[in-house]
């Protein structure tokens with residue numbers, strides 16, 4: 001459904017993406033995960049026919065994005081990062097305008113359907129200028145869903161939404177992704193894990209990893225870390241904890257709390273809690289430390305470069 | 315065709331909620347109204363002293379090209395520049411429409427709005443014809459002057475649309491369009507008046523000569539029509555190219 005081969009884009013002298021290749025099949029939700037400036041938007045803009053690549057080719061539903069751009073654009077629904085809306089129009093007029101540009105038969109019904117999908121039907125006659133950011137985001141999504149496209153390309157679809165709306169939008173995407181191809185970009189690791197069948201991690205214009213969320217997780221979680229906070233000085237706990245079977249490393253953080261690393265699959269936390277109590281300390285907090293996106297990138301790029309997982313330090 | 319119409323219709327409607335468009339329309343009609351009274355006053359003075367010719371459509375529309383010189387850029391400045399600034403251009407450039415359809419639609423929307431204003435100004439020659447001048451005004455001159463004004467505004471708006479496609483800032487587009495129009499209307503024909511010979515080509519290139527010596531004098535020449543129409547097409551082509559080049563940056 002989406003096939004990208006050797007895609008490269010230069011903005012003047014700056015290379016935004018280099019030699020990207022990947023595929024997305026029908027019924028698959030593929031996540032594009034990467035930090036700012038990784039090249040996610042650039043790739044999506046090429047796929048949607050907004051601009052041609054410098055080198056390489058991309059195909060959507062069998063059509064070349066440069067040579068058969070109009071065919072591609074008919075089949076793609078696109079939510080750009082900027083959520084392009086006309087504030088002076090009503091929600092309905094805006095979507096009707098887009099439906100007319102796509103020559104949809106019974107356009108008004110399809111506009112209503114799209115508004116139902118994003119739960120905005122009650123604001124159909126309101127002006128876009130009067131909508132909240134989250135509502136605008138959903139109108140942008142309705143615009144992308146309007147013509148029931150075979151391929152959906154969503155650039156950071158949940159950014160700026162409150163938690164309830166994030167859940168809502170994710171449900172919509174998951175629903176749509178059952179039959180169609182979805183490519184979405186995000187900075188949020190958990191989002192990629194929850195939504196995507198496959199995740200492409202992109203950094204500085206290169207794909208640094210491509211796998212299912214579960215496999216990526218496993219690859220990343222060779223070891224797990226937890227945070228421990230007790231009342232008072234905790235220095236004396238370090239040698240005690242180090243003796244627990246499975247614990248690999250214990251460090252004191254600048255704020256006085258402790259951080260320990262243990263092999264994944266061997267959860268030592270109950271043992272740690274017991275030890276702390278038995279040693280006469282009062283336990284305040286014992287919580288997992290999630291890898292931040294940045295750490296994952298560090299981890300992955302290190303993987304790519306040297307092929308080994310280095311130990312982390314607090 | 316259908317896409318052109320969809321774009322044009324949205325643009326046309328937009329003018330009816332745009333303060334600038336209202337100001338432009340009101341100013342044109344106000345100035346034309348005052349000018350109408352002045353023309354009447356002058357011709358009645360002349361009639362008093364005897365031997366005057368009755369006012370004609372070309373007198374009434376005397377200020378129209380000058381007003382369009384400002385109105386055109388004010389109406390076209392935001393057409394594409396603003397879509398670029400707000401990011402909605404990305405929506406249009408990823409919709410299944412051709413770049414040429416976008417540009418033509420934008421121009422057509424502005425053109426239809428100006429045609430609406432021009433249609434309202436018909437009230438002045440109609441008043442002259444039915445109530446003030448006996449046995450009525452020169453209808454051929456009226457039609458040819460209006461045809462000239464319509465073509466001139468088409469050219470002005472096409473130049474403005476093309477320039478709006480080049481700029482991201484609508485005020486930069488406004489300024490550049492004003493400069494371009496003043497150049498094309500006044501300056502380019504100027505060498506024809508100072509050069510001893512061979513300056514005729516400049517007079518031909520300028521926009522104003524075709525209007526004043528052609529349409530506004532009651533003579534409709536096919537070459538004048540072709541000249542204006544090809545300028546419209548050329549500028550819409552320039553605008554389309556500007557959009558395409560922006561894609562490639």
Ligand SMILES: Nc1ncnc2c1ncn2[C@@H]1O[C@H](COP(=O)(O)OP(=O)(O)OP(=O)(O)O)[C@@H](O)[C@H]1O
Nearest residue numbers: 011014015016034035036037038039040041042043
């Ligand atoms: N129009 C442009 N002109 C010049 N450089 C650009 C342009 N757009 C993007 N870039 C550059 O290309 C690189 C990739 O940008 P891109 O917008 O694709 O990143 P992204 O992954 O979408 O980032 P973000 O998460 O911040 O949205 C960046 O270095 C950026 O500075």
Ligand SMILES: [Mg+2]
Nearest residue numbers: 040041042081
């Ligand atoms: Mg981006």
